Amino acid sequence: MTPDSIPRFAPGVRFRFDKARDAWALLAPERLFQPDEQAAAILQLVDGARSIDAITDALAAQYDAPRDLIAGDVLAMLQDLADRGLLRS
Amino acid sequence: MIAPPMALLAELTHRCPLKCPYCSNPLALDRAADELDTDGWKRVLDQAAALGVLQVHFSGGEPMARRDLEALVAHARGLELYSNLITSGVTLTEARLAALVAAGLDHIQLSFQDVDVASAERIGGMKGAQARKLEAARLIRAADVALTVNFVVHRQNVANVGGMIALAAELGARRVEIAHTQYYGWGLANRDALLPSADQLQAATAAVEAARPVHAGRMAIDYVTPDYHATQPKPCMGGWAQRFINVSPAGRALPCHAAETIPDMDFPSVREHGLKDIWERSDAFTRFRGTAWMPSECQSCALKERDWGGCRCQALALAGDAAASDPVCSRSPHHGRVLAALAASDAPPPPLLYRASR
Ligand code: SF4
Ligand code: SF4
Numbered sequence: 001m002t003p004d005s006i007p008r009f010a011p012g013v014r015f016r017f018d019k020a021r022d023a024w025a026l027l028a029p030e031r032l033f034q035p036d037e038q039a040a041a042i043l044q045l046v047d048g049a050r051s052i053d054a055i056t057d058a059l060a061a062q063y064d065a066p067r068d069l070i071a072g073d074v075l076a077m078l079q080d081l082a083d084r085g086l087l088r089s
Numbered sequence: 090m091i092a093p094p095m096a097l098l099a100e101l102t103h104r105c106p107l108k109c110p111y112c113s114n115p116l117a118l119d120r121a122a123d124e125l126d127t128d129g130w131k132r133v134l135d136q137a138a139a140l141g142v143l144q145v146h147f148s149g150g151e152p153m154a155r156r157d158l159e160a161l162v163a164h165a166r167g168l169e170l171y172s173n174l175i176t177s178g179v180t181l182t183e184a185r186l187a188a189l190v191a192a193g194l195d196h197i198q199l200s201f202q203d204v205d206v207a208s209a210e211r212i213g214g215m216k217g218a219q220a221r222k223l224e225a226a227r228l229i230r231a232a233d234v235a236l237t238v239n240f241v242v243h244r245q246n247v248a249n250v251g252g253m254i255a256l257a258a259e260l261g262a263r264r265v266e267i268a269h270t271q272y273y274g275w276g277l278a279n280r281d282a283l284l285p286s287a288d289q290l291q292a293a294t295a296a297v298e299a300a301r302p303v304h305a306g307r308m309a310i311d312y313v314t315p316d317y318h319a320t321q322p323k324p325c326m327g328g329w330a331q332r333f334i335n336v337s338p339a340g341r342a343l344p345c346h347a348a349e350t351i352p353d354m355d356f357p358s359v360r361e362h363g364l365k366d367i368w369e370r371s372d373a374f375t376r377f378r379g380t381a382w383m384p385s386e387c388q389s390c391a392l393k394e395r396d397w398g399g400c401r402c403q404a405l406a407l408a409g410d411a412a413a414s415d416p417v418c419s420r421s422p423h424h425g426r427v428l429a430a431l432a433a434s435d436a437p438p439p440p441l442l443y444r445a446s447r
Binding site: 016 | 144173264
């Protein structure tokens with residue numbers, strides 16, 4: 001993944017809000033991840049249209065955070081999920 | 090508060106064109122006439138979603154034997170449930186697959202009996218099955234549906250583990266599951282024909298480890314080791330009534346699919362009780378939940394919240410008591426029965442007893 005990649009969930013992967021547990025859930029074949037708040041904020045912006053750059057911009061605005069500070073974290077987290085077959089670009 | 094279940098195992102039917110001698114279905118199979126109808130299953134899905142279930146595994150038997158499978162998948166999707174189809178693939182057609190995908194199916198787990206065609210068809214008891222399974226895998230990949238390929242392994246096919254993993258990769262699977270047979274239901278009846286020797290197990294484990302780096306990043310390899318060769322049991326079902334709720338074809342709610350073997354336990358029917366009530370209050374679900382029921386060797390053990398005392402059905406099968414610690418554990422007073430079964434794994438295997446209806 002690079003900053004201009006457009007990530008989307010791989011087939012068989014779904015991200016949804018879990019009302020019963022009041023938390024986001026990432027559902028994959030025979031697996032279930034409960035991402036932490038920070039990861040959930042990033043994943044909510046993955047829609048198959050936004051690039052990683054655009055996701056970073058949106059987060060920076062949303063949390064009033066310095067863009068340079070979060071860009072590396074966003075890319076690393078999305079890359080990690082891609083390595084595990086959960087995201088594609 | 091009792092934590093809600095994560096997943097529902099919906100055993101839609103016990104009907105199946107195959108006859109695997111390790112089938113996890115009970116020896117007394119539910120009849121087609123006793124199966125829950127479409128509305129009954131939809132109600133189960135509604136209640137499961139309300140309770141907090143996130144994933145539904147449609148299994149059987151062969152769930153494709155139900156003509157309302159597409160309708161049930163669509164219903165699950167409407168409830169935002171993640172749906173997984175566990176199938177032998179022998180009746181999958183392009184049209185049926187397209188209908189399932191349109192209904193919102195998320196993932197398919199396709200089972201194979203072996204890589205060697207003659208061996209596979211002997212184990213599954215169905216001629217021509219392998220070609221149909223290979224075609225099913227091709228259709229699934231062509232539709233870009235996430236695919237897991239599953240092999241149940243035992244002494245009659247375990248020598249081929251390397252080839253099994255290679256076949257799964259060739260078929261484009263994202264995951265392959267190499268699962269040693271579990272000994273309850275038909276598997277227990279066939280134990281002496283299926284239990285691998287220590288040497289066989291070692292070779293299979295080495296084959297899995299050798300394959301991991303080859304497929305890293307492209308295909309995940311899940312390896313389920315056999316209980317009997319271990320000295321500590323697995324956390325069966327992630328702990329009794331902690332993560333899963335299983336509904337049998339006739340509508341009985343079970344904490345695991347083999348639970349019906351426990352003789353003095355009443356399994357509530359979803360025709361009469363709501364899933365929430367069953368999960369939180371029924372004797373079947375509360376009796377072995379947590380640690381309070383455990384025998385002394387578990388009570389004093391540091392691992393009791395890791396393996397939850399192991400499998401209740403295995404305790405029943407080997408120790409004659411579902412409330413005993415799992416005899417796979419070296420601290421169980423009945424561990425000798427596991428060692429005796431292992432000693433038999435070097436003798437020539439008896440003939441297979443095929444799964445059959447009563
Ligand atoms: S294990 Fe074999 S016989 Fe049992 S349901 Fe699966 S395919 Fe059918
Ligand atoms: S004594 Fe009980 S809790 Fe400890 S390892 Fe054995 S089965 Fe598990």
